[in-house]
Amino acid sequence: MTGRGYTEGVTVWNGAVRHRPAIVLTCTTTADVVLGVRTARDRGLPLTVRGRGHDWAGRALSDGGLTLDLRPLHEVRVDPGARTAEVGGGASANDVLAAAGEHGLVAATGTIGTVGMAGLTLGGGYGPLAGRTGLAADNLLAAEVVLADGSVVRTDARHDPDLLWALRGGGGNFGAVTSMTVRLHAIPSVVTGLVLYPWHQARQVLERVREAQHTAPADLTIQVGAIAAPDGSPALLVLPTWAGDTATGEDPSGPVQALTRLGAPLLAQLEAAPYAAAIAGRDAMFPDGRYVTIRTRSMPGLVNDVIDVVERFGGRLPTPLSGMTLHHFHGAAAEVATADTAFALRRPHLMAEILGIREAGEPGEPVDSWADAASGALAGSAFPGGYANLLGPEAADQLAGVHGDNLPRLQRIKAAVDPDGVFSATPLPMAAPEPTSGGAPASVEDQLGAGHGRGLG
Incomplete structure (x- = not known):
């Protein structure tokens, strides 16, 4: 298939992706998605789902398959009283x-704004507000899902709760x-920006960041990493990112401004701003079309061995x-029990995103x-598995550990x-298939057996 619509449908964020599906179906309604799923099944075509196309590994597309392009389903409806938003796929x-910003509200998102909200959320969703709001997945309240047989289900805490549990970190599987439906939060503004230190101060600054992260209140999430300065x-x-009282965030003696005094910075720009503006302002750092490869590991913190690798x-x-960036996981995100969502790594940690x-x-x-090499060097300090949204097919040694003890339940679902x-x-x-008999039951919990599907445990 050729043409302008097809070309746009197969052009994704990572310019290195060259998968070419046979069909790109532009979906403007749920009915279009149902048609696409049934067509792929009837014709034996591999099926992929494209949100915003930001997956670096190119899993939104497959050679010779059918891609459901959900970009037209981008409407967002906010209920300011309930502090929720209905978000298109x-x-x-x-x-x-x-x-959300029109009502003085924010959502838990990632670090930049061009990423698809659904893909981010389904895989977990680390972000600058994680200490205050938890992961994006923790704020998922309900979803409309087209299943593999073409049926449409609505899952929430009362209806097919096992499916909702799986969607909170189990990915688009x-x-x-x-x-x-996602939960929103009343955070009028954040204090954020960047502080840049010369590389010869890296170890000193990282050691001091370690202490700052250890003592950081939930309102303060501290991302740290290695990038190229303007001179290369x-x-x-x-x-x-400070999500608490603005005056505290701007206080020279407070925990945010203290991060400008970890050494002698090349640049220090921290200011109060609406969260939406802060996130959108970072999009220019990651434009479409560049060739990207990513590796990821999750470590307990800035232990000496990790500092050695970053240095x-x-x-x-x-x-x-x-570059290399370490995402800070603490506060509200670390207070969720492991069994409460499919996302399993709930102890405080750092998630390394190694960006080539x-x-x-x-x-x-x-x-x-x-x-x-950087990923391999971090392996000795890392937890098993890694962040599902960033793991590519080359990370064979990590794949089995991604969901930890939650894997058997995910496999049943x-x-x-x-x-x-x-x-x-x-x-x-995938788990080994089990013998089945009879027709398809009406809900996920029916298929899993009475007594299992009504709770998130």
């Missing part, structure tokens, strides 16, 4: 924040999410566009080798709603 984080030299980035690999970035980025035409091997593996988004090893 193709909406970006910017779409959600713009609509259970169906096509055409809309979600490596620099240590500290990116805090070693952050000091020799393979390109000026590449190059322009088209630049050699890929040095970037890939650097990313692989997968077998109930998609036994043939029609949907495959983020890593989820």
Whole structure:
């Protein structure tokens, strides 16, 4: 299939992705999604779902398959009284924040705004508000899902709660999410920005960030990483987000402004701003079309071995566009019990995002080798598995550990709603099939057995 619509449908954030589906179905209604799912099943075509196309591994597309393009389903409807938003399956984080911001509300999102809200949420959703609001997945209240047989279900705390549990961190492996209801939060403004330190101060600053993260209140989430300074030299980035009282965030003696005094900064720009503006303002750092490879590990914190790795690999970035960032997981996100959502790693930790980025035409091997080596160097300090939204097919040693003790329950739910593996988004090893008899039951909990499906435990 060719043409302008097709070209737009297969053009995704990572310019290195070259998958070419046979059909791109532009979905403007849930009925279109149902048609696409049934067509793919009838014709034996691989089926993929495209939200905003920001998955670096290109899983929104498959060669010779059928892609459901959900981008037209980007409407966001806010209920300010209930502090919730109904979010279309193709909406970006910017779409959600713009609509919520009209009512003085925000949603839990990732670090930039062009990412699809559904994909981010289904895989977990680390972000600058994690300490205050939890993960994006923790704020998922309900969803409309087209299942592998083409049926449409609405899942919430009372209806098919096992499916809702799976969607909170289990990825897009259970169906096509055409809309979600997400919780919103009253955070009029945040204090955020960046502090940049010269690389020769990296170890000192990281040791001090370690203490700051250890004592940080829930309102303060501190991202840290290695990037290229304007002159191309490596620099240590500290990116805090304060979601509490603005006066405290701006207080020179407070915990936010103290992050400008961890060394002698090259640059310190922290200010109060609407959260939506802060997130949208970072989009220019990650434009479409560059060639991207990502590796990820999750570690207990900035232990000495982790600092050694950041110092070693952050000091020799393979390109000026590449970098390494450590996402801060604490506060509200760490207070959720492991069994309460499919997202399993609930103890305080850092999630490393190792970004190898190059322009088209630049050699890929040095970037890939650097990313692989950095990931390997962190492995000894890391928990099993990793962040599902960032793990690519090369991370075979990590895939089995992604969901920890939650994997068996996820596999049972997968077998109930998609036994043939029609949907495959983020890593989820399939369980061996069990004998079945009779027709399809009406709900997920019916298929899982009486007494199991009514709780999130």
